[in-house]
Amino acid sequence: MSSFLPRPVLPAVTAAATVASVLVTTLVGVPAAGSSERSTVALPGGPLPTAIVRSADTRSTDVLVHGLGSPEAERIREGRNMRHSGLQPTGRFVRSGQTITVQVPSGAPTMRVETGLIGPYAAFNGGAEVGITAADLTAGRNEVTADRDGMVFLSSTAPSGSATVTVSGGTTVPTFVTGQTSNAEFAAEVERFPDAPMATIVGERVFGDFQARTVPTMSGDLASRVEDWDRVVQVTNEHHGLLDDAVGAARKAPHRIYIASPDSGAGYANASHDRIMFQVDTAAASELFTMRASGLWGFWHEVGHTYQPPAYNWKGMVEVVNNVSALDVQHRLFGANRLDGQQTAIAAFFARPVEARSFADEDSVWARLLMFDQLRRAFGQQFWPALDQELRVRLRTGDATVHDDDAKRAAFTLTAARVADRDLRPFFRQWGFPLDPAVADAMADLPALTTPIWENRGAASDTVQERELPRYGVPVGVPSSVTEPVAVGQRQLETAPTATGIGNTDGIGTAHITGHALEAREPGTGTASVVLRNDRGIREVLATPVRVGPGNAIRFTGIGDETIGWLALDPLAGALRFVPVSTAAAHPYFDGEEYVGFALRTADGRTLGDWSIDGDENGTAVAAAFAQDFEDGQVLEVRHAEPRSRLTAFRDGEELPHRPEKLQRFRIVDDRIEPIADEAVGVLPVETTGLVRGTDTPVSFGIVAGRELTSIRADLVVTAPDGTVFAEGQTSLVGQYRNPGDDWRTAASMTMRSGQRSPDGRTTTFRLDTTTTFRLVQGAAARWSPLVHTPEDAMAGQYGMHWEFSGTTNAGSVRIGS
Numbered sequence: 021m022s023s024f025l026p027r028p029v030l031p032a033v034t035a036a037a038t039v040a041s042v043l044v045t046t047l048v049g050v051p052a053a054g055s056s057e058r059s060t061v062a063l064p065g066g067p068l069p070t071a072i073v074r075s076a077d078t079r080s081t082d083v084l085v086h087g088l089g090s091p092e093a094e095r096i097r098e099g100r101n102m103r104h105s106g107l108q109p110t111g112r113f114v115r116s117g118q119t120i121t122v123q124v125p126s127g128a129p130t131m132r133v134e135t136g137l138i139g140p141y142a143a144f145n146g147g148a149e150v151g152i153t154a155a156d157l158t159a160g161r162n163e164v165t166a167d168r169d170g171m172v173f174l175s176s177t178a179p180s181g182s183a184t185v186t187v188s189g190g191t192t193v194p195t196f197v198t199g200q201t202s203n204a205e206f207a208a209e210v211e212r213f214p215d216a217p218m219a220t221i222v223g224e225r226v227f228g229d230f231q232a233r234t235v236p237t238m239s240g241d242l243a244s245r246v247e248d249w250d251r252v253v254q255v256t257n258e259h260h261g262l263l264d265d266a267v268g269a270a271r272k273a274p275h276r277i278y279i280a281s282p283d284s285g286a287g288y289a290n291a292s293h294d295r296i297m298f299q300v301d302t303a304a305a306s307e308l309f310t311m312r313a314s315g316l317w318g319f320w321h322e323v324g325h326t327y328q329p330p331a332y333n334w335k336g337m338v339e340v341v342n343n344v345s346a347l348d349v350q351h352r353l354f355g356a357n358r359l360d361g362q363q364t365a366i367a368a369f370f371a372r373p374v375e376a377r378s379f380a381d382e383d384s385v386w387a388r389l390l391m392f393d394q395l396r397r398a399f400g401q402q403f404w405p406a407l408d409q410e411l412r413v414r415l416r417t418g419d420a421t422v423h424d425d426d427a428k429r430a431a432f433t434l435t436a437a438r439v440a441d442r443d444l445r446p447f448f449r450q451w452g453f454p455l456d457p458a459v460a461d462a463m464a465d466l467p468a469l470t471t472p473i474w475e476n477r478g479a480a481s482d483t484v485q486e487r488e489l490p491r492y493g494v495p496v497g498v499p500s501s502v503t504e505p506v507a508v509g510q511r512q513l514e515t516a517p518t519a520t521g522i523g524n525t526d527g528i529g530t531a532h533i534t535g536h537a538l539e540a541r542e543p544g545t546g547t548a549s550v551v552l553r554n555d556r557g558i559r560e561v562l563a564t565p566v567r568v569g570p571g572n573a574i575r576f577t578g579i580g581d582e583t584i585g586w587l588a589l590d591p592l593a594g595a596l597r598f599v600p601v602s603t604a605a606a607h608p609y610f611d612g613e614e615y616v617g618f619a620l621r622t623a624d625g626r627t628l629g630d631w632s633i634d635g636d637e638n639g640t641a642v643a644a645a646f647a648q649d650f651e652d653g654q655v656l657e658v659r660h661a662e663p664r665s666r667l668t669a670f671r672d673g674e675e676l677p678h679r680p681e682k683l684q685r686f687r688i689v690d691d692r693i694e695p696i697a698d699e700a701v702g703v704l705p706v707e708t709t710g711l712v713r714g715t716d717t718p719v720s721f722g723i724v725a726g727r728e729l730t731s732i733r734a735d736l737v738v739t740a741p742d743g744t745v746f747a748e749g750q751t752s753l754v755g756q757y758r759n760p761g762d763d764w765r766t767a768a769s770m771t772m773r774s775g776q777r778s779p780d781g782r783t784t785t786f787r788l789d790t791t792t793t794f795r796l797v798q799g800a801a802a803r804w805s806p807l808v809h810t811p812e813d814a815m816a817g818q819y820g821m822h823w824e825f826s827g828t829t830n831a832g833s834v835r836i837g838s
Contacts, residue, residue, distance in 0.1 A: 507571025
């Protein structure tokens with residue numbers, strides 16, 4: 021890390037530090053307050069320098085602010101469960117109505133000032149939980165009036181850059197910065213500001229704001245305690261394979277974990293996006309400072325919640341998988357394992373016959389936790405870093421999905437087996453953990469286990485090790501830039517990107533390029549990734565931005581104008597893609613009924629596939645199950661309950677005019693989508709019907725409403741298949757209808773009448789005159805099924821039933837047939 025940006029040791033908040041700009045200019049590549057220079061060095065992973073330098077009169081504070089990138093984007097890249105904090109502390113507190121002034125130098129990364137408190141505080145904001153609010157800042161002098169009581173923070177989601185800004189207003193609070201403030205200096209701070217409502221404690225990887233009543237518990241070795249916190253987060257990073265010196269998916273972003281400490285909160289302590297919470301009323305806040313370092317399970321546990329990877333965070337696992345890293349912290353830092361005290365539950369589980377064991381139904385979270393820890397015991401300390409890194413790569417390249425619990429279990433179990441390079445079917449069988457058949461088949465190709473690794477159940481008996489995975493190190497390199505145009509849904513480039521400076525984070529061994537991946541989810545900026553693999557089997561993806569256009573695609577939009585997803589052509593692969601975007605429900609008002617859908621049909625109307633998304637669903641499930649090649653001449657039928665402004669088609673990157681029809685059709689021509697102007701009535705594609713000699717069989721034909729139909733007056737002429745006749749006595753035909761995405765239903769309003777059979781039985785005619793209750797919505801289908809008699813001497817073969825339907829509708833005349 022020091023090779024990128026040396027970390028100076030600065031006095032954080034001493035009154036003697038009166039010439040802040042002189043101190044800050046010791047930071048290599050970081051401009052001083054008021055400087056117009058902007059760092060051109062991209063910020064590395066891991067902790068970044070902290071400088072909180074108060075003026076002699078305490079009226080202002082100079083704060084070094086870094087562009088940290090988006091906390092949400094980094095959460096996704098790192099494969100974590102919760103965002104870490106983008107807040108950067110100032111050591112100042114403001115009351116509602118007070119003015120905060122922030123002086124931002126020219127060339128600084130874009131930033132905001134944020135104020136507030138997380139959780140309820142009786143002394144502030146009338147005891148209400150108000151959260152944190154933000155205001156954008158610009159270069160120069162900015163004045164913001166606080167609308168709530170709370171701490172003052174700065175934040176920047178810029179991808180790089182640093183600047184020192186000056187903050188004034190409100191009051192200063194005692195502030196401790198690890199490596200810069202001694203225990204004695206912090207004690208002096210507390211004495212100097214006896215009325216301060218809060219105290220700010222800043223580590224390299226953790227920081228928090230604590231109420232004044234908690235400050236007396238900090239009278240011990242505060243410096244060592246903050247180092248303990250940082251060490252826990254560092255070990256948790258290493259457990260998950262996140263490294264400060266990595267450059268791809270394994271790079272640990274510099275965002276800290278923020279500790280909030282309100283009066284009360286859920287449980288003993290809790291975790292959520294952007295913070296963990298150690299409240300006062302459960303003693304969680306004070307015990308962070310007074311409890312022995314080896315007893316801080318609650319801290320390890322809540323930190324673990326922020327990391328737990330989605331690939332093994334299926335239903336029922338929230339309070340299990342976060343403890344996998346907590347066990348690692350306990351094992352590595354203190355040589356202990358909490359599971360040794362849970363032998364009763366573990367023994368009870370294994371006392372059952374193998375066929376009676378059920379991992380999913382096991383009540384004890386500790387027994388279930390052992391399954392995960394046995395993988396570490398069997399394959400060594402490097403297993404979990406390698407597993408989590410491979411999951412990150414598989415998710416980035418599209419080789420795995422985590423759209424539902426089945427997909428998560430499949431991704432976890434298969435990746436675990438491949439990382440271990442062992443057939444883990446016996447292991448999961450011992451745990452009563454059923455495997456997806458495809459996963460089990462893939463495991464069967466791996467080397468067999470040579471030891472009963474499921475027998476590692478306690479420290480005294482942990483003697484079964486299958487093999488020690490090699491030292492964890494991740495490939496590094498610099499990806500080439502990409503200028504090739506990219507369309508939504510595209511997964512590969514025509515010209516594969518390359519990388520230079522390829523090596524490994526630990527400088528050991530070799531690495532090479534194995535392929536590339538492309539993520540083009542929406543127009544704008546996408547990501548091309550070079551995939552590297554080293555001689556230890558560890559893969560990494562190095563990302564470079566690409567410009568993405570809409571190409572030839574359909575955009576489905578839902579409530580709040582959120583994009584549900586894109587239906588796009590990928591010409592390079594000859595594939596039709598569905599790319600989900602929003603994870604929210606498409607439109608809750610359409611709960612339980614189709615909101616959007618689409619079908620792919622051959623040029624002659626045969627259905628190749630039909631997909632639907634209800635209003636209470638999103639597009640992830642469809643995307644995971646969707647794989648469809650396309651050919652020229654095929655037809656896309658697209659359905660949307662609210663098409664006027666929420667269904668948009670693009671042809672060669674250009675937006676086509678919006679149309680009001682709830683069903684719209686497009687033909688695929690030369691890898692482009694061409695709109696089809698629908699007639700009022702079209703032919704319904706039907707399945708082939710088998711005929712049996714000597715019997716009467718209903719044979720269906722039907723129509724599709726290209727527009728909404730409320731009346732039809734038409735004549736029908738039907739000719740039986742060759743070698744057959746129509747059954748006698750058919751004077752009427754009851755009709756059926758099917759709305760898009762629904763089942764067939766009978767409707768008396770569309771009964772055909774006045775049936776007349778020709779003397780030879782080969783032809784029959786009917787008259788359709790719908791009643792006033794008749795209605796076919798656009799895209800709905802109607803069908804009728806006359807009985808066809810097959811003589812005993814009928815010749816085998818495939819023969820068509822021909823029909824002609826002619827007349828008028830409320831939407832115009834109609835003349836169709838087959």
